[in-house]
Amino acid sequence: MNVRALAMAACIGAAFFAVGYVWNYQPDAINPDEIWSMFQSEHRKARAAVSRILVEPHSAHFNGLRTVEADKATYVCGSVKAMKSGGQYADAAFVYTVAIDLPRVDDDGRITLQHSTYKPCPTAAGGKIAEQQTLVSPGALSVIKTVEKIIPKSSGGTMEQQLGQLAGQTAAVAPGSAVAAGSAVLSGSTGAGSAPAGQHSSSRVEATRESELTWRADQPPAAWPAFPSGHSVTKSTPKRTAAEALAFAKDIEARWEQSKSSGIPTKRPSPEEIKEACRALLTIDPADKEYPRAWAAFVRLRKIDREMAA
Secondary structure, eight states, rough: HHHHHHHHHHHHHHHHHHHHHHHHHOOOOOOOOHHHTTTTTHHHHHHHHHTTBBBHHHHHHHEEEEEEEEEEEEEEEEEEEOOOOTSSSOOOOEEETTTTTEEESTTTSSBBBOOOOOOOOOOOGGGGGOOOOOOSSHHHHHHHHHHHHSOOOOOOOOOHHHHHHHHHHHGOOOOTOOOOOOOOOOOEESSSSSOOTTTTOOOOOOOOGGGGGOOOOOOOOOSSOOOOOTTTGGGGOOOOOOOHHHHHHHHHHHHHHHHHHHHGGGSSOOOOHHHHHHHHHHHHHSSSTTHHHHHHHHHHHHHHHHHHHE
């Protein structure tokens, strides 16, 4: 038996157990960026502040946290998945203002006890996310990458199950090295057009139909993804203002949630109504200030459409 490898695996397992117990954090995979996030003071404050206003604080699962410096203030942006009062889970973007300890969650009251007006994550000064200093050696970061490759991505499960994977598969890692964290830099998604001056101007990845399953509500691309002629969302639709389109989409989402929580099929919106709401959102110009909200609603509606089809 390789005693040194076993001892290192036990230490890594104990560290993850402690983090999960103290900060209620259960990662879907061994991700060095997420590990580093757990040790950032602003990120810890953001997790705590968001958890305080959740309906079920202990169900919170955070993802994609990054620190942004803009307008002479510091923000922590990311997303949280938590349980609603009905027992189902929902994802929502959030922005935490560090100076005043204020979290804003884009959930329309689905997973939070108190709802504040949501403002999308501000654009970092110079179009860059605030850099975080890496306080670990290159050798330690190399070990992180090795661990990430040899441990398969988890489909979820409890912390105990993930620790079991970790303890059983880290024997191949070189002994004597410590696991530490790397810097977290999270890029957004862009569309095919030129980026307008707005929240999504610093995006770098194109949002395509092929990558739809990876779209995130809190990462609007610079332009809407292109759909082929004849697709259900490219049909003509009555002219609506941005406010009307957003209200239409919100009504569809509310009816969908009511049908799931009450079990009454008559409350459920029809597939055509969902597609009509998507078409309405697509008429909102990416340069419009409401575009980030429209993108978030569009991503949620497309997910509802897939769930109904399944």
